[in-house]
Amino acid sequence: MVRQMTQEELSADSWAWRKYGQKPIKGSPYPRNYYRCSTSKGCAARKQVERSPNDPEIFVVSYSGEHTHPRPTHRSSLAGSTRSKFATPPAKIGNAILPQKGSMTTSSSSPAAGSSFSPTTPSMEGEAAALIDDVQMAEMDGAGDDDDENIIMISNDFINDDDDMFRGFQDSDDHSSGGGGDFFSSGLLSSPPWTPTSSAGNAAKFNGGGGD
DNA sequence: CGTCTTTGACCAGCGC
DNA sequence: GCGCTGGTCAAAGACG
Numbered sequence: 729m730v731r732q733m734t735q736e737e738l739s740a741d742s743w744a745w746r747k748y749g750q751k752p753i754k755g756s757p758y759p760r761n762y763y764r765c766s767t768s769k770g771c772a773a774r775k776q777v778e779r780s781p782n783d784p785e786i787f788v789v790s791y792s793g794e795h796t797h798p799r800p801t802h803r804s805s806l807a808g809s810t811r812s813k814f815a816t817p818p819a820k821i822g823n824a825i826l827p828q829k830g831s832m833t834t835s836s837s838s839p840a841a842g843s844s845f846s847p848t849t850p851s852m853e854g855e856a857a858a859l860i861d862d863v864q865m866a867e868m869d870g871a872g873d874d875d876d877e878n879i880i881m882i883s884n885d886f887i888n889d890d891d892d893m894f895r896g897f898q899d900s901d902d903h904s905s906g907g908g909g910d911f912f913s914s915g916l917l918s919s920p921p922w923t924p925t926s927s928a929g930n931a932a933k934f935n936g937g938g939g940d
Numbered sequence: 941c942g943t944c945t946t947t948g949a950c951c952a953g954c955g956c
Numbered sequence: 957g958c959g960c961t962g963g964t965c966a967a968a969g970a971c972g
Contacts, residue, residue: 747945749964762963766943776963 729791732780738787742799743767745775756781768797 746766752759758779765773772793780786 746943748966750945750947751962751964754961760962764964 731789731791732786733789734785735787738777738789743773743795753778758784765793765795767795771796 743765744767745763747761748764749762750759751762756778758781760776760778763775763777765771773795774792776790776792778788780788
């Protein structure tokens, strides 16, 4: 399953992922990060996260494998799971960072902005989840004719899972509808890139953007 | 102390 | 066979 999501959506992933690798990918200015489910030891679920070359605010996430355990509700038992270190402040990733190709083949240690990020287990679950709920609703409203501009679904299992997950936050929806805008005007994102009105532009960007 | 991230090394697949 | 590329391993250090 391949999915494109924003950093907020990435952060709202309620699974516990442990990073086990990062590699620079040829053709992409951003490295690819490899995560493995750390909730259960024998869980075979994995995901790969890389930034979209066309839009650095969009993360291309590839899921593989199946979780062999139910979705964790609390991760407090994990020692280091609460660390939410955003190494690169996402405020200015939209512009002004044009990665220079050349010297990131072997030495990926250069802390070029956006080279590393940690979407694992943020401490803002409730708010983010409620926000994502709005996102999903917006997708439902605006993406009726255009199937997939930001989110490409290959498997329906995760859709159902997300539905179940978000349904739990429905009751806290009031503050996200009224104050949801504050989230974006507070510096993280000036405007959500996936509003229905801008979907056409995104679709054009992904299809004919000429990224290759 | 347990789990995390980081990061270079290692391995397998592929094209020439 | 060789080199390139992508995926994984594992040691070392950091964090709560």
